[in-house]
Each structure stands twice: as C-alpha cells, then as structure tokens.
Amino acid sequence: MFVQNKWVKLAIVPLMAALVLSGCGKDEGKKSGDEGVLAQIKDKDKIVFGVKNDTRLFGLKDPGTGDVEGFDIDIAKALANEILGDETKVAFEEVTSKTRIQLLNTGKIDAIVATMTISEERKKEVDFTDVYFDAGQSLLVKKGSDITGIDTLKGKKVLAVKGSTSAVNIREKAPDAKVLEFENYTEAFAALKAKQGDALTTDDSILYGMVDEDPSYELVGGTFTEEPYGIAVKKGNEDFVKELNKALKALKDSGKYDEIKDKWIKANN
Numbered sequence: 001m002f003v004q005n006k007w008v009k010l011a012i013v014p015l016m017a018a019l020v021l022s023g024c025g026k027d028e029g030k031k032s033g034d035e036g037v038l039a040q041i042k043d044k045d046k047i048v049f050g051v052k053n054d055t056r057l058f059g060l061k062d063p064g065t066g067d068v069e070g071f072d073i074d075i076a077k078a079l080a081n082e083i084l085g086d087e088t089k090v091a092f093e094e095v096t097s098k099t100r101i102q103l104l105n106t107g108k109i110d111a112i113v114a115t116m117t118i119s120e121e122r123k124k125e126v127d128f129t130d131v132y133f134d135a136g137q138s139l140l141v142k143k144g145s146d147i148t149g150i151d152t153l154k155g156k157k158v159l160a161v162k163g164s165t166s167a168v169n170i171r172e173k174a175p176d177a178k179v180l181e182f183e184n185y186t187e188a189f190a191a192l193k194a195k196q197g198d199a200l201t202t203d204d205s206i207l208y209g210m211v212d213e214d215p216s217y218e219l220v221g222g223t224f225t226e227e228p229y230g231i232a233v234k235k236g237n238e239d240f241v242k243e244l245n246k247a248l249k250a251l252k253d254s255g256k257y258d259e260i261k262d263k264w265i266k267a268n269n
Helices: 002-032 034-044 073-084 100-105 163-174 183-193 205-215 238-254 256-264
Strands: 047-051 058-059 089-093 126-135 137-142 157-161 176-183 199-204 217-220 228-235
Touching: 002 228, 034 073, 034 157, 034 238, 047 073, 047 100, 047 176, 058 073, 058 163, 073 126, 073 176, 073 256, 089 238, 100 126, 100 228, 126 205, 126 238, 137 163, 157 163, 157 183, 163 176, 163 217, 199 205, 205 217, 217 238
Parallel strands: 047 089, 157 176, 157 199
Antiparallel strands: 126 228, 137 199, 137 217
C-alpha cells in the first residue's frame, strides 16, 4: 500500500504542475487578447490612434502648427470622449496605407482611423468596427482631360498609393492602363500635377480633398466601387471592437457624427 501511495503522489505532482502552467497560459493569453488592450488603454488613460497626415478633409498635418486635422481626427477625439470621458485623451501616430497594419500589430497604435476600407482580405489580418463612413473609388483628372471614366483608361497612366485597395481595384477594372504607385497621397497628387500620370485614383472622399486644394482638377465617371470605412484594431480584440461600436452608435444617436461630417465632408460632395 505504501509503495502504491508513493507512486500515486509522484504521479499527481507533475499533473498539478501541468494544470498550474495551463492556467498561467490562459491568463497570459487573456492579457494579450481582448481584455488586455482595453485594460492598457484605461490604465494609461489614453487611446493611440493611427491616422493619415496627408489626406485633406480626413487627416492633414498643418505645417504651421504641427496639428493634424480632419474628419478622422475629430471622429477619433469624439470616440475618446465616449470611452474615456475626455476628447483630449488621445495621441496620434502617422500611418500610411502601407504601414498602418504593421504599426497596429506591433502595438505602436491601439486603433486605425485612416480611411481604411473594410475588405475580406484585411479581415484576415485585423478586426473592424461597424462602417463609420461610406466612400467609393473614382478618378481625378485635370479639367479638360479626355478621360471621362473607367472605360477611357486604355493606354493611360493611372497613379495610386501603395498598400491601398484602389491600386488593386484599378488593375482589375482597367487592365489596359499602366498603374504607378506612390508612398502617399501627397506624392501621388504632386506626380499628377507634374504630368507623370493622366489620372489619380482613390476613394472619392479623398479626391474631394485634392479638388478642395486645387480646383483645376475634377472627379470624372462617378464611383466604380464601394469603399466602406471601418476602424481597425488588432485581431482578437472583440471587447475593444464592441466598445468602439458602442461609442460610434452614441455619436450617431446624439447627432455628433453628423456635426463632424457636415464640418468636413458635406460642403465638398
């Protein structure tokens, strides 16, 4: 009996150790998962948003003040006010279409509010909130151009931004066009002005900002895609997504969302 009890005890020890380790593993997973991000945000009492600095009307840096202004910026501040009770409890990090997912996944930012289209491919990498803005891809040309729409791009040079859905879409919609990609919208628009291309393509909401900057350009052909914008968070953060969706609903119910949209977008549509 003594020998049997001894072996039973010896067998229990590693089993208990395994259970303890298993429990620790679950806790660690929880910290790095859903509750971890929200807990970190509330602990530091600040949300770090990834925003664009080169997109007029949505996120554009004022070279004089250094401040970034636009629809996405005001939405981010309003979300912080709903979640943390103060719209100043935000920090902004510059992102581009190419860098934003990487910065999110490395923890540099907590969420992306940067004219980011919800797509099935991107859902494999990040989690999205509900749609917070509906856009559609279009074409920007110099007034007087012979380009009138997607079906007139054969043999033309079309400018786009790296990492954007626009670059993918234009290759599918206009396979006979030559697509040139740039790091950001500032570079792409400068290239269009320098006649390095015949048209620039991205979401109409972004193109309206370029027209606002230089009225000698215009949008043509209407929209040829649907581009629903969502706020992206690191994959697996369901609690954070729910919190953001709750805040978005509150903004729409209160009229704050429409107030922000009218300030930046309505007059330009």
